[in-house]
Amino acid sequence: MTLKVTERDKKILIVLGIVLVILGLTIGVLMPLAEDTQELSEKITEAEIEKQEKEMKVVSLPGIRTREEQSQKDLEAMQDKYYPVMKSVEIDRMMTNTAVNCGIQVTNMDIKMPDFTVYTTLPNYSDLVYGTEQENSENTAFDGMYTASLTMNMTGSRENLQAMLDVT
Incomplete structure (x- = not known):
């Protein structure tokens, strides 16, 4: 039994081979690269959000310190009013x-x-x-x-x- 491959079958096999190679490269190389790129972009976004939060904290730190000092003075004034410390x-x-x-x-x-x-x-x-x-x-x-x-x-x-x- 002999198998005759026609010209049409050869062209179909060549196209099928090219499609398989392209599909293999896409699945084996490009998809993992795309997933890695997506993960890295998510990490970058999270890092930028964290950076913005820390910058906001740094900017608000003087105001927080001022409020803390004022609260401490207010607390001491209230304590002196109710609980004076004798000399x-x-x-x-x-x-x-x-x-x-x-x-x-x-x-x-x-x-x-x-x-x-x-x-x-x-x-x-x-x-x-x-x-x-x-x-x-x-x-x-x-x-x-x-x-x-x-x-x-x-x-x-x-x-x-x-x-x-x-x-x-």
């Missing part, structure tokens, strides 16, 4: 007057002012009562509250010292 001289005067009113003589006083960057933290009272730390004890920070540490050496009668303790 060490005022604490000294108050405690000395209290001691004198109770009939006690103050021999020595030491006042340590608080660190105004950290709020007061009070320990768990059950720890103070039992003298040990309980399993689920935690210290609680009180926003806006500062405490000064005061040490006083006083002399006087037992009743006067007890009156001072009762007052304070």
Whole structure:
């Protein structure tokens, strides 16, 4: 059995071969390149959006800082109105007057002012009562509250010292 290929069949096979080569190049080379190009253009678009967002943040930074400073001043003004921080001289005067009113003589006083960057933290009272730390004890920070540490050496009668303790 012999197969006769006519001139027409040869031309069809040549055209079919050319179509297959073009189709193979398109599928194998051009489509992956087009997909890569699309991915890169999406990444470029995302990067440009991110760049614009960051530029807007940089531009708005001075305004934000100004608003933050103003808010901080406003907060301090409000806190001073409701929660004034006593100066060490005022604490000294108050405690000395209290001691004198109770009939006690103050021999020595030491006042340590608080660190105004950290709020007061009070320990768990059950720890103070039992003298040990309980399993689920935690210290609680009180926003806006500062405490000064005061040490006083006083002399006087037992009743006067007890009156001072009762007052304070």
